Amino acid sequence: MGKQIITLTVNGEKHEVAAEPRELLVHTLRETLNLRGPHVGCETSHCGACTVDIDGKSVKSCTMFAAQADGAEITTIEGIATPDGMHVLQEMFREHHGLQCGYCTPGMITRAYRLLQENPNPTEEEVRFGIAGNLCRCTGYQNIVKAILAAAAEMNAAREAAQ
């Protein structure tokens, strides 16, 4: 099958990649660009392990063709940490034991990263609803929710301090 050239800006870096029209974005990210953070758990959009951020929205990269992302700005888990170190969400997931096997974690944190931009001060109920597209088999979510709420509090405090 013929390949076409598409342009993706991933974690701030521009890439031109050749992909078949049917190639799923998650495979382009994982296999062509060697970004192994997004995982494949279901291939039907249910589990969210493949979640990435595309043009400011959380997207499940296992059910999107790479060609559909032509020209897009993409952030994966690999792009969430800052030059100064881990993102506060990553810190809080560790601090509050928000992960066990780690397979859902990249998608979960990437989703939470967007959620806290959509709603910087969510209630517990809003967090639970906001991550309902991401499944975790290990944690029962309680500590994930705790970690996201703690990250929100810390980010808000940092914002206030900066103002």
Place this chain on the structure above:
Amino acid sequence: MKDLEDRQERIDNLKGLGCSRKRVEDARFTQGKGNYVDDVNLPGMLHGDFVRSPYAHARVKSINIDAAMALDGVVAVLTAKDLEPLSLHWMPTLAGDKQMVLADGKVLFQGQEVAFVVAKDRYVAADAVELVEVEYEELPVLVDPFEALQSDIVLREDIKDEKEGAHGARRHHNHIFLWEEGDKDATEQVLDEAEVVAEEMVYYHRTHPCPLEPCGSVASMDKINGKLTLWGTFQAPHVVRTVASLLSGIEEHNIRVISPDIGGGFGNKVGVYPGYVCSIVASIVTGQPVKWIEDRMENLMATAFARDYWMKGKISATKDGKITGLHCHVTADHGAFDACADPTKFPAGFFHICTGSYDIPVAYVGVDGVYTNKAPGGVAYRCSFRVTEAAYFIERMIEVLAIELNMDAAELRRINFIKADQFPYQSALGWEYDSGDYHTAWDKALAAVKYDDLRAEQAQRVEDFKAGKTRKLLGIGLTHFTEIVGAGPVKNCDILGMGMFDSCEIRIHPTGSAIARLGTISQGQGHATTFAQILASEIGLSADSITIEEGDTDTAPYGLGTYGSRSTPVAGAATAMAGRKIRAKAQMIAAYLLEVHDNDLEWDVDRFVVKGAPERFKTMKDIAYAAYNQAIPGVEPGLEAVSYYDPPNMTYPFGAYICVMEIDADTGEHEIRQFYALDDCGTRINPMVIEGQVHGGLTEALAIAMGQEIAYDDMGNCKTGTLMDFFIPTAVETPHYTTDHTETPSPHHPIGAKGVGESPNVGGVPAFSNAVHDAFRAFGLRQSHMPHDHWRIWKIANDLGLHG
């Protein structure tokens, strides 16, 4: 005072037992730097994919691979005929049966592996799967195990005339075994003469562990040096190496098995699956690395289901509620091949822990294993070999008996608990419970939820419901479970002949840090964090200075792997014992350095101190350096130890769970208002990790009890092959849990620890299910089968006439 503070600081610095140490694994995982099997990418790697049967029972008339082979990028298509010369078209199962690797003349369940396509990329492989032409002749299907035992239809033609199976006599061509434990005659006599007998069929439905990462493997046969490297989702990598050697004829030293990071196991990754075998064969045939990764549908349809036990129970008691006997007969649906993951001598696992937490003087269990046209498996989904089925059975029977006696179910439990002074306790079915204090745990749990107030509220609710003031019912789900985890002992527990010990090897480095390798493999349990804590407390080096490594058979000592909550009871014990060997040698070195006799020294947190002269000491760090930098008479250089630990007994964790559930009688919807979980897992290594395990296990229990199932239609079509149909709770459906604990150490474990990861599933399922049943008890409900999804709960209400 200063000394005490100093000592406490030294203890804290170790981050040893009892410390909620943050996990060392998390820096990688939170930054997307895990290394799972699908992340393994080798030069020239090919991709394998299966042609699977659309039928549950059919003869395979022909397979035409020509069109598939003609597709650009296809390298090979393997069928049973290609595997037969290698004797790999069938493989042994863990349960003493054998299983087709690729369909040999017929298929026995929907989704069965028929042919293995190998291509240059995963897309081409998927295309080629569609081009393999298979001609089937449909055969009549058996999906009901009771019908299968009566039917003339022969499922397993390969063994139809064999009267003896791996576990004794077979009485029908679809019968696998009858396994019995206990005193049948004495139990029947007690039941015949009992004042009260409650009888019920309790079904624990078929479900699936469904870890978020599906199963997969990468095989790389290096023809030049004759070495096979196999990466895969293996909960028991060393056993996989031994099995791979026995099956392939490659000498074991030429096989290296690596379990990289594993994205959850829950029992799903214990077995050996056709995909693993085919990836190995394909790599040998093609001379290139071959990756096989199943998709979610393949995982749910074909890779190791769990449960599917029809448990017919009879429990007898005196009029005032003292239990006198228990009888249980199980019809166990094993699917097309008996591929249960149990220790060899236990075809029904440890199901005979089904007397639970109760002092029952006489009991009998009989389990009939049956073949049907369903996927093989029978793995322990977050439980220790059928313990979840056992706990569900006894906790339902207790509730049914409470109804029969018109008694409060909490009180019925209390008067029948094994008492603290009865431990070690010999159960009627042959187990020796190591330790427990059930009454203390139970009273603490009932007090925590204000049990009497809940019952009063429930009684009022029933009145209000009857008066038409509300449509919501209140259920109080009680459970007191006893687990049995930590297989060995070797004398009666093995997997394919390998005794179920486990191991730890420690090397102390000259500058006072260490690496320890174990025969287990973490799948999210956090071994790299917690095993370092065990060791820190034993050898006095900070957990932060200890690397834990597992999963590479070329470097780790042989072990039986991680499942059945055996890591802490067995490998954790090996870790402590190896640590003690280190300390014993360290004591000799310290004595030399301090110029005293060994016996003049005592261990204090992180150092050996001269008795009566606390200012004279050598820390473990000092000793480590000395072990490498000077000649000590009579002592070999270096500081290393290895321990292979054969546990003298299993450990018996227990717990008290209470679920308070609101149920809408009109819609069948439920809301979990409160869930209280008290666990006793003996000595607690890392409370944070324990709590996380409990949350996760409870959520898997919630899924199983309230909606999750592998269901088939009459044609043997699997109706639950995607996450649309197979229920996994999201954060929205999952309630908030309250965790609590008591601490009753195991008397035989070196640090008193028991397992915990599976307790919440074992205890959680009956707690959720009992809450549903309890909500309808006042209206006459005795038993209704799981999963309690909205439709089934609505149907309970409807059948009881609650819809007017």
